[in-house]
Amino acid sequence: MVKVIYSSLFLILFLIFLLPYFLKVKEVSCFISDRDCPSEIASQLEGLKGKPYFKTRGEVDKILKGNSLVFSYNSRFIFPSKLILNIILRKSSYVLKNTKSNSFYLISEKGEVLARRDNLSDISFLETDAYDFKVGDKVPEDVLMSMSLFYYLNYLYKINYAKLFDDRLEVKMLAGPILVLPKEGKDREYLVGASRFLLSQLEENYEKFKVDKSYDNITIDLRYKNPILR
Structure with a gap:
């Protein structure tokens, strides 16, 4: 019984802390109010494909926070390899x-x-x-x-x-x-x-x-x- 508990805990910890290092992003989908992202943003995000999920999180933050068009965003990872980004753009007057x-x-x-x-x-x-x-x-x-x-x-x-x-x-x-x-x-x-x-x-x-x-x-x-x- 104890071994089962320890095995379960190990599996949970592995999934939480180590799995992101092994999972790779193979598809990046970017949306703005149900539309595709502007080309200048989409082209930068293309470079995330093939990289480990844990690394893409920091790169996404760097790309989008450094873009003057972007007001805010949220991301969602769908197992095993899809990253979805929903972006809100700043309004031009x-x-x-x-x-x-x-x-x-x-x-x-x-x-x-x-x-x-x-x-x-x-x-x-x-x-x-x-x-x-x-x-x-x-x-x-x-x-x-x-x-x-x-x-x-x-x-x-x-x-x-x-x-x-x-x-x-x-x-x-x-x-x-x-x-x-x-x-x-x-x-x-x-x-x-x-x-x-x-x-x-x-x-x-x-x-x-x-x-x-x-x-x-x-x-x-x-x-x-x-x-x-x-």
């Missing part, structure tokens, strides 16, 4: 496209570059050839303010395109004027309010402004104390 490299950057509300994409569809984005970033970078405050301003205007109006330069943000309204906005020095609420006022005044009283251009070719420059129409 803005998309910035570099027109030179044709790269799209997903950026958080706080300005952290979460990911880089070569292709995106059916999404609003701000163009630039003046800035380029790496994943993990923090964008400058003036760039963050410009992105926030663009997305707010895009919510209110139909926008044809928007581009960020070294010294200004340009927003072309669909069948309407071009807005030239400062990158810093004035807050978003002021610029949105001034834009809405001037656009409504132009649309309702276009002839009173005596501008020798069609409505959709007018430029409204809000970088100055008194806005300039040209």
